Amino acid sequence: MQLMKVDKARYRQRLNVVLVSLVASLTLLSLGFGTVLIEFFGNKTVASGESTGHFHLNLLGVILAVLTCSLVMNFYKKHEYLKEIYWVWKLKQLHNRIYRKLAKIKLAARDNDPDALTVLLFYLTTQKQVFELDNNTLTLATLQADISAIESKLADLNLEITTADFSENLLEKF
Incomplete structure (x- = not known):
């Protein structure tokens, strides 16, 4: 996605x-x-x-x-009128799928697994976008800190990973 x-x-x-x-x-x-x-x-x-x-x-x-x-x-x-609404709805469904596997993904990310880091970066970045769209601003600072930590880790590992690298197939690994 x-x-x-x-x-x-x-x-x-x-x-x-x-x-x-x-x-x-x-x-x-x-x-x-x-x-x-x-x-x-x-x-x-x-x-x-x-x-x-x-x-x-x-x-x-x-x-x-x-x-x-x-x-x-x-x-x-x-x-066309429902395009954005449908996209956000599908994104929230994907967030639920990722959330159910989040503990395993975070463990793998601690071990510098590129797939886990890709999923985590996508999850946090898109979660921030959804929170902003839904005016859920309570946890945006924490979320931004988590995104920055992932980006910093990617830079330390010399990995060129972006949200565009995410594929739902990556979830099958976890």
């Missing part, structure tokens, strides 16, 4: 539009599906003060709404 320059203002604005649209769609579709299901399959006679017994139909309406929204998002994920 290659790094991508992301315009923070545009990313935040588009992400907010997508999130609000998803919440509104889920709400309206859940209500709509639930209403239609109750109309066709619901109990027509309801005693005053008792449960309608439509919980399962409403739940099915919510499930159908989630499925519908998921299918629509999957269909449009490659659209």
Whole structure:
């Protein structure tokens, strides 16, 4: 996965539009599906003060709404409007994969393994980018110090490694 320059203002604005649209769609579709299901399959006679017994139909309406929204998002994920959002989402998934192996990667990096150093440099650099995009500035100083330490180690070892050298195949080693 290659790094991508992301315009923070545009990313935040588009992400907010997508999130609000998803919440509104889920709400309206859940209500709509639930209403239609109750109309066709619901109990027509309801005693005053008792449960309608439509919980399962409403739940099915919510499930159908989630499925519908998921299918629509999957269909449009490659659209230009969602390009940056989708890239950040995939990057966060990759961060999760790396994080699960981070202890082994750090051990190998201490032993000057070039693959581990490559993964670590990519992980920290892209994590910094995501934190800046999401306005998560609490740990940026620590993250920058970690990046500087890796870059310093690479210079000491005379290794020319950049984030462009990263490949997901490197994770298979750990």
